[in-house]
Amino acid sequence: MYNSGKIITGLVLFLGVVTMPFWFNIGKADVKPDPSLDTPVIRQMKVKHCIESKQFMIDNHMELLNAWRNAVVRNNKTIYVSTAGQYFTMSLEDTCFHCHSNEKQFCDQCHTYANIQPYCWECHVKPVEEAANGHR
């Protein structure tokens, strides 16, 4: 092999970059997300049901919230009619956070894990969690 010094340096750099995912996480705890539904309001609900089905909310909550934002801010529409025919106020703080008052144990669980940075909090105030929860 000719120019072996340069070639080997290059190959070591290449291997270092390619195998980075393997050694980058060594010794770091892999905490799986576990969104919690344990809030005072949800605890008191007889039928634990969000405004739409659970799967719909998992898949589409971001689009729903985006549509709500546009409806309220741009079109002055504030009432959402769910698939089941129920009426809800289109409001993150009054409707969503009324039940999901645990942002850290609910929203942030998956968002942090998958490194999703929603820009909700550029306008909205984060829900104030109970002092009893001891997280805030």
Added chain:
Amino acid sequence: MKIVVAFIVVLVLAALPYAGIQYAGMSTVFGIIIPYAAVAVFILGVVYRIVKWARSPVPFRIPTTCGQEKSLPWIKQNKLDNPSGTAGVLGRMALEILCFRSLFRNTRTELREGPRLSYASSVWLWLAAIAFHWSFLIILIRHFRLFSQPVPHFINVVENIDGFLQIGVPTLYITDILLLAAVLYLFIRRVVLPQVRYISLVADYVPLLLIFGIGLTGVLMRYFFRVNVIGVKELVMGLIAFKPHVPADIGTLFFIHLFLIATLFAYFPFSKLMHLGGVFLSPTRNLANNNRMVRHINPWNYPVHVHTYAEYEDEFRDKMKAVGLPVEKE
């Protein structure tokens, strides 16, 4: 015909994981075994190709010189286009690798009425190439969010810049559009220009279509048919920690994406895609033009047995004297 073959190849590659996951439940094969195998083939294959290239001797400097060579002190040298030392070579290589400078200098030759020959700068290929390669790199860096926990801040910076238009939810990434548009342009260029189509092989179409398939499945997953991102990250984190398991309900689209990437990785060392390593080893770019300053000895020279005249005369002196031939030493 070659285009059709390439299309069929990529469609079959996309159909394999679909069938495997949907009908055969082979999530272990497509989620664990094939990705590991592909990465192993990629790493070993690239190292093999580089070492094989490095075994070829380069006995003489063969840089393509595009400017004034280093000469008398009052003649200005073109240090980038005719480098005479390491600094010039580094500058030339950096511009080549980061900016595709030689592609930028591409010219189009036309015979016009008159007859008049005209040369014009032709930057469309360069523009598409640079958009494609840089988008690909940024997308690759963005994917690191699925490979690390906690995610380094640097990734967030890249994501925020890439998504700063804040169009839609999830935010539209500029590089997603650029990559697909650039690959499409490069493909159409190959098909539409008769000269380029004439020299194009199946191995030219397949990488383009494969990368387009990867980009398309990625865009579909992000913007249209959601997959379970949390499941995807669990799978990836398991793979890189060598504790693989496939979470349920990730979505078939993800496995198509993953299989196409695995194919690209495994195909990489055996294809034109090896220009990733080749660009660093191109002797017409990475050598300094110092043929007149440094003596380069042919590395495959072997010691030649020589028989000098003095030795010849020593051997035959008596015989030479006997027939009356003149000798240098009595």
